[in-house]
Amino acid sequence: MLEVILDILKETTIVGQPHELKKTKVQKLLKILDGEELSAAELMDRLQLSHKPSFRRNYLNPALKLGLIEMTIPEKPKSRNQKYRRK
Template identity: 50%
Template sequence: MSRYQPPLTLTTRMIVLIAEISEQIGQLSAGGDSRQTPHLRRGNRIRTIQASLAIENNTLSVEQVTAVLAGQRVLGLPKEIQEVRNAFKAIANESAGDLVTDSVTDLVAKLLLTLGPRSLRISDLMAEMSLVHKATFRSNYLKPALTAGMIEMTDPQSPKNPTQKYRLTQLGKMMVKKSQC
């Protein structure tokens, strides 16, 4: 029986490329789960709230619960919307330690510390944080903080108002206090 001879010659360049690819795959495999954990926890928390409230005859869907927690307007009974807010606050108070690891990224923490006891417009916040790209600021700083309930709009009825300001919620104040200790 003869030894198989592949139709190509392995070079050191090929071996180096294979090693680099293997290393990158290993990094993705090891680090991929930790980046998704906060989103998974938040998603599970939202589904838990919706399911618990559904048992109590609350008719809001998971999408509507998500929208309520993001501060968006939702078509539903005011009582049911308030139940969602109350349930989320109860869970947030119960697991304040989890919220630090779940939803306070370094970027959100920087936003909370910059905001402090004041109410500021987006442009003022961005200037104080030395940021210039509004879309990135909204997606990486503002939306996560709003979704986590750490900041709120001073005029929630008109979210697109150019003079809209943002301030810390009780939860946000608690997180700032905790980070300064």
């Protein structure tokens, strides 16, 4: 019986949730960036996050891809002086 339930759960997909979660996270990022230029560390601090890869995957990269924010030094994306601002 448990095997049947496990098989059903493996085939089940949650519709809409991941996209909605990222949308909410990007909105939080945009609120913090309103009128300011902040580094990734400053953004993480204000969002009360500590895991950099998750922050980049869930907040920063989606906002950049959607064109909602921009880098202050786009020619050097890995610069230690890099900051981000709303477009």
